[in-house]
Amino acid sequence: MAQKYNIYINQKALIITSIKPDDSLDYQMLDVQSFEFEKFYKSLSKNPQSVFYLLTEHPKAVFKEVKSSLRIIEAAGGLVESNEGKYLFIKRNGRWDLPKGKLEEDESKRDAAVREVEEECGIVVKKLGKKLIKTYHVYEIKGKPVLKVSHWYTMLTKSNQKLIPQLEEGITEVKWIAKKDWNLVRANTYPSILDVLDIV
The missing domain is CATH 3.90.79.10 (Nucleoside Triphosphate Pyrophosphohydrolase)
Structure with missing residues:
Protein backbone atom coordinates (compact mmCIF):
# COMPACT_ATOMS: atom_id res chain seq x y z
CA MET A 1 0.00 0.00 0.00
CA ALA A 2 1.36 3.42 -0.99
CA GLN A 3 2.29 5.75 1.84
CA LYS A 4 0.52 9.08 2.14
CA TYR A 5 0.85 11.76 4.81
CA ASN A 6 -1.69 14.57 5.10
CA ILE A 7 -0.50 17.60 7.08
CA TYR A 8 -3.23 20.17 7.71
CA ILE A 9 -2.53 23.86 8.20
CA ASN A 10 -5.83 25.58 9.02
CA GLN A 11 -8.08 24.55 6.11
CA LYS A 12 -5.13 23.84 3.78
CA ALA A 13 -3.48 20.47 3.15
CA LEU A 14 0.08 19.43 2.37
CA ILE A 15 0.04 15.88 0.99
CA ILE A 16 3.30 13.90 0.88
CA THR A 17 2.78 10.85 -1.30
CA SER A 18 4.14 8.60 -4.06
CA ILE A 19 0.77 8.56 -5.86
CA LYS A 20 0.20 11.10 -8.61
CA PRO A 21 -2.91 13.13 -7.78
CA ASP A 22 -6.07 12.85 -9.84
CA ASP A 23 -5.98 15.64 -12.44
CA SER A 24 -9.58 16.54 -11.70
CA LEU A 25 -8.43 17.84 -8.30
CA ASP A 26 -7.49 21.46 -7.78
CA TYR A 27 -3.94 21.34 -6.40
CA GLN A 28 -0.46 22.82 -6.67
CA MET A 29 2.57 20.58 -7.17
CA LEU A 30 5.65 21.41 -5.09
CA ASP A 31 9.25 20.57 -5.95
CA VAL A 32 10.44 18.00 -3.42
CA GLN A 33 14.14 18.75 -4.08
CA SER A 34 13.96 22.38 -2.98
CA PHE A 35 11.14 22.03 -0.42
CA GLU A 36 11.64 23.67 2.98
CA PHE A 37 8.68 23.53 5.33
CA GLU A 38 9.29 26.88 7.03
CA LYS A 39 9.44 28.76 3.69
CA PHE A 40 6.33 26.93 2.49
CA TYR A 41 4.51 27.73 5.74
CA LYS A 42 5.38 31.44 5.55
CA SER A 43 4.17 31.68 1.94
CA LEU A 44 0.80 30.02 2.65
CA SER A 45 -1.07 33.14 3.72
CA LYS A 46 -0.38 34.74 0.32
CA ASN A 47 -1.32 31.60 -1.65
CA PRO A 48 -5.02 31.11 -2.47
CA GLN A 49 -4.44 27.42 -3.25
CA SER A 50 -5.68 25.01 -0.57
CA VAL A 51 -4.14 21.64 -1.59
CA PHE A 52 -0.42 21.09 -2.14
CA TYR A 53 1.28 17.88 -3.29
CA LEU A 54 4.86 16.80 -2.59
CA LEU A 55 5.34 13.86 -4.94
CA THR A 56 8.24 11.57 -3.98
CA GLU A 57 9.32 7.93 -4.20
CA HIS A 58 10.16 8.14 -0.48
CA PRO A 59 7.16 9.72 1.31
CA LYS A 60 8.17 8.38 4.73
CA ALA A 61 11.66 9.89 4.55
CA VAL A 62 10.35 13.26 3.32
CA PHE A 63 7.69 13.29 6.04
CA LYS A 64 10.35 12.48 8.68
CA GLU A 65 12.42 15.41 7.44
CA VAL A 66 9.45 17.79 7.72
CA LYS A 67 8.65 16.40 11.17
CA SER A 68 12.23 16.86 12.38
CA SER A 69 12.09 20.58 11.51
CA LEU A 70 9.12 21.19 13.83
CA ARG A 71 8.39 21.01 17.54
CA ILE A 72 6.05 18.03 18.12
Whole structure:
Protein backbone atom coordinates (compact mmCIF):
# COMPACT_ATOMS: atom_id res chain seq x y z
CA MET A 1 0.00 0.00 0.00
CA ALA A 2 1.36 3.42 -0.99
CA GLN A 3 2.29 5.75 1.84
CA LYS A 4 0.52 9.08 2.14
CA TYR A 5 0.85 11.76 4.81
CA ASN A 6 -1.69 14.57 5.10
CA ILE A 7 -0.50 17.60 7.08
CA TYR A 8 -3.23 20.17 7.71
CA ILE A 9 -2.53 23.86 8.20
CA ASN A 10 -5.83 25.58 9.02
CA GLN A 11 -8.08 24.55 6.11
CA LYS A 12 -5.13 23.84 3.78
CA ALA A 13 -3.48 20.47 3.15
CA LEU A 14 0.08 19.43 2.37
CA ILE A 15 0.04 15.88 0.99
CA ILE A 16 3.30 13.90 0.88
CA THR A 17 2.78 10.85 -1.30
CA SER A 18 4.14 8.60 -4.06
CA ILE A 19 0.77 8.56 -5.86
CA LYS A 20 0.20 11.10 -8.61
CA PRO A 21 -2.91 13.13 -7.78
CA ASP A 22 -6.07 12.85 -9.84
CA ASP A 23 -5.98 15.64 -12.44
CA SER A 24 -9.58 16.54 -11.70
CA LEU A 25 -8.43 17.84 -8.30
CA ASP A 26 -7.49 21.46 -7.78
CA TYR A 27 -3.94 21.34 -6.40
CA GLN A 28 -0.46 22.82 -6.67
CA MET A 29 2.57 20.58 -7.17
CA LEU A 30 5.65 21.41 -5.09
CA ASP A 31 9.25 20.57 -5.95
CA VAL A 32 10.44 18.00 -3.42
CA GLN A 33 14.14 18.75 -4.08
CA SER A 34 13.96 22.38 -2.98
CA PHE A 35 11.14 22.03 -0.42
CA GLU A 36 11.64 23.67 2.98
CA PHE A 37 8.68 23.53 5.33
CA GLU A 38 9.29 26.88 7.03
CA LYS A 39 9.44 28.76 3.69
CA PHE A 40 6.33 26.93 2.49
CA TYR A 41 4.51 27.73 5.74
CA LYS A 42 5.38 31.44 5.55
CA SER A 43 4.17 31.68 1.94
CA LEU A 44 0.80 30.02 2.65
CA SER A 45 -1.07 33.14 3.72
CA LYS A 46 -0.38 34.74 0.32
CA ASN A 47 -1.32 31.60 -1.65
CA PRO A 48 -5.02 31.11 -2.47
CA GLN A 49 -4.44 27.42 -3.25
CA SER A 50 -5.68 25.01 -0.57
CA VAL A 51 -4.14 21.64 -1.59
CA PHE A 52 -0.42 21.09 -2.14
CA TYR A 53 1.28 17.88 -3.29
CA LEU A 54 4.86 16.80 -2.59
CA LEU A 55 5.34 13.86 -4.94
CA THR A 56 8.24 11.57 -3.98
CA GLU A 57 9.32 7.93 -4.20
CA HIS A 58 10.16 8.14 -0.48
CA PRO A 59 7.16 9.72 1.31
CA LYS A 60 8.17 8.38 4.73
CA ALA A 61 11.66 9.89 4.55
CA VAL A 62 10.35 13.26 3.32
CA PHE A 63 7.69 13.29 6.04
CA LYS A 64 10.35 12.48 8.68
CA GLU A 65 12.42 15.41 7.44
CA VAL A 66 9.45 17.79 7.72
CA LYS A 67 8.65 16.40 11.17
CA SER A 68 12.23 16.86 12.38
CA SER A 69 12.09 20.58 11.51
CA LEU A 70 9.12 21.19 13.83
CA ARG A 71 8.39 21.01 17.54
CA ILE A 72 6.05 18.03 18.12
CA ILE A 73 3.03 18.04 20.42
CA GLU A 74 1.45 14.63 21.05
CA ALA A 75 -2.30 14.33 21.52
CA ALA A 76 -4.77 11.44 21.70
CA GLY A 77 -8.50 10.98 21.39
CA GLY A 78 -11.28 8.62 20.50
CA LEU A 79 -14.05 7.70 18.13
CA VAL A 80 -16.50 6.44 20.72
CA GLU A 81 -19.27 4.04 19.71
CA SER A 82 -22.29 3.43 21.92
CA ASN A 83 -24.04 0.13 22.58
CA GLU A 84 -26.72 1.46 20.19
CA GLY A 85 -24.23 1.94 17.34
CA LYS A 86 -24.09 5.74 17.49
CA TYR A 87 -20.90 7.81 17.70
CA LEU A 88 -19.90 10.56 20.11
CA PHE A 89 -19.14 14.03 18.74
CA ILE A 90 -18.44 17.32 20.43
CA LYS A 91 -19.01 20.86 19.22
CA ARG A 92 -15.93 22.94 19.94
CA ASN A 93 -15.56 26.57 18.80
CA GLY A 94 -18.62 26.20 16.59
CA ARG A 95 -17.45 23.08 14.68
CA TRP A 96 -18.07 19.39 15.10
CA ASP A 97 -15.02 17.62 16.46
CA LEU A 98 -13.98 14.42 18.23
CA PRO A 99 -12.81 14.47 21.86
CA LYS A 100 -9.02 14.62 22.15
CA GLY A 101 -6.27 16.44 24.02
CA LYS A 102 -2.56 16.66 24.78
CA LEU A 103 -0.67 13.93 26.59
CA GLU A 104 0.35 14.74 30.14
CA GLU A 105 3.91 14.09 31.29
CA ASP A 106 4.77 10.34 31.29
CA GLU A 107 1.22 9.48 30.16
CA SER A 108 0.70 6.76 27.53
CA LYS A 109 -1.22 7.60 24.37
CA ARG A 110 -3.92 5.07 25.22
CA ASP A 111 -4.41 6.44 28.74
CA ALA A 112 -4.49 10.01 27.44
CA ALA A 113 -7.12 9.12 24.82
CA VAL A 114 -9.47 7.65 27.44
CA ARG A 115 -8.84 10.47 29.94
CA GLU A 116 -9.53 13.18 27.37
CA VAL A 117 -12.77 11.55 26.17
CA GLU A 118 -13.99 11.15 29.75
CA GLU A 119 -13.05 14.72 30.73
CA GLU A 120 -14.45 16.41 27.63
CA CYS A 121 -17.73 14.48 27.50
CA GLY A 122 -18.40 13.57 31.15
CA ILE A 123 -18.73 9.83 30.42
CA VAL A 124 -16.99 6.62 31.47
CA VAL A 125 -15.36 4.62 28.65
CA LYS A 126 -16.16 0.91 28.99
CA LYS A 127 -13.64 -0.45 26.49
CA LEU A 128 -10.63 0.94 24.65
CA GLY A 129 -10.27 -0.64 21.20
CA LYS A 130 -7.70 -0.57 18.40
CA LYS A 131 -5.67 2.35 17.12
CA LEU A 132 -7.37 3.85 14.07
CA ILE A 133 -5.05 6.45 12.59
CA LYS A 134 -2.63 9.29 13.29
CA THR A 135 -3.48 12.79 12.06
CA TYR A 136 -1.15 15.76 11.61
CA HIS A 137 -2.03 19.40 12.11
CA VAL A 138 0.24 22.47 12.14
CA TYR A 139 -0.56 25.57 14.18
CA GLU A 140 1.40 28.36 15.85
CA ILE A 141 2.67 28.81 19.39
CA LYS A 142 4.37 32.16 20.03
CA GLY A 143 4.70 32.78 16.29
CA LYS A 144 6.40 29.43 15.58
CA PRO A 145 4.76 26.53 13.71
CA VAL A 146 4.36 23.32 15.75
CA LEU A 147 3.12 19.92 14.59
CA LYS A 148 0.34 18.29 16.58
CA VAL A 149 0.33 14.51 16.13
CA SER A 150 -3.03 13.10 17.23
CA HIS A 151 -3.42 9.37 17.92
CA TRP A 152 -6.99 8.10 17.44
CA TYR A 153 -8.52 4.99 19.02
CA THR A 154 -11.86 3.23 18.83
CA MET A 155 -13.78 3.10 22.12
CA LEU A 156 -17.02 1.55 23.35
CA THR A 157 -19.41 2.73 26.02
CA LYS A 158 -23.06 2.84 27.05
CA SER A 159 -25.24 5.59 25.60
CA ASN A 160 -27.44 6.07 28.67
CA GLN A 161 -24.81 8.20 30.45
CA LYS A 162 -25.39 11.89 30.97
CA LEU A 163 -23.26 13.89 28.55
CA ILE A 164 -21.49 16.88 30.15
CA PRO A 165 -19.53 19.16 27.79
CA GLN A 166 -16.27 20.50 29.25
CA LEU A 167 -17.11 24.20 28.83
CA GLU A 168 -13.65 25.47 29.83
CA GLU A 169 -12.26 23.66 26.75
CA GLY A 170 -14.63 25.57 24.44
CA ILE A 171 -17.00 22.58 24.14
CA THR A 172 -20.64 23.67 23.94
CA GLU A 173 -22.32 20.39 22.97
CA VAL A 174 -21.78 16.63 23.22
CA LYS A 175 -23.99 14.46 21.04
CA TRP A 176 -24.49 10.88 19.87
CA ILE A 177 -24.78 10.86 16.05
CA ALA A 178 -25.63 7.82 13.91
CA LYS A 179 -23.32 7.05 10.98
CA LYS A 180 -26.14 7.74 8.49
CA ASP A 181 -26.26 11.33 9.81
CA TRP A 182 -22.51 12.02 9.56
CA ASN A 183 -23.13 14.43 6.65
CA LEU A 184 -24.16 16.90 9.34
CA VAL A 185 -20.68 16.53 10.87
CA ARG A 186 -18.81 16.44 7.53
CA ALA A 187 -20.34 19.78 6.50
CA ASN A 188 -18.85 21.57 9.52
CA THR A 189 -15.68 19.93 10.82
CA TYR A 190 -11.89 19.89 10.40
CA PRO A 191 -10.04 18.11 7.56
CA SER A 192 -8.16 15.89 10.04
CA ILE A 193 -11.49 14.71 11.53
CA LEU A 194 -12.65 13.71 8.03
CA ASP A 195 -9.53 11.51 7.81
CA VAL A 196 -10.65 9.68 10.97
CA LEU A 197 -14.25 9.26 9.76
CA ASP A 198 -13.15 8.09 6.28
CA ILE A 199 -11.52 4.93 7.62
CA VAL A 200 -14.47 3.73 9.70
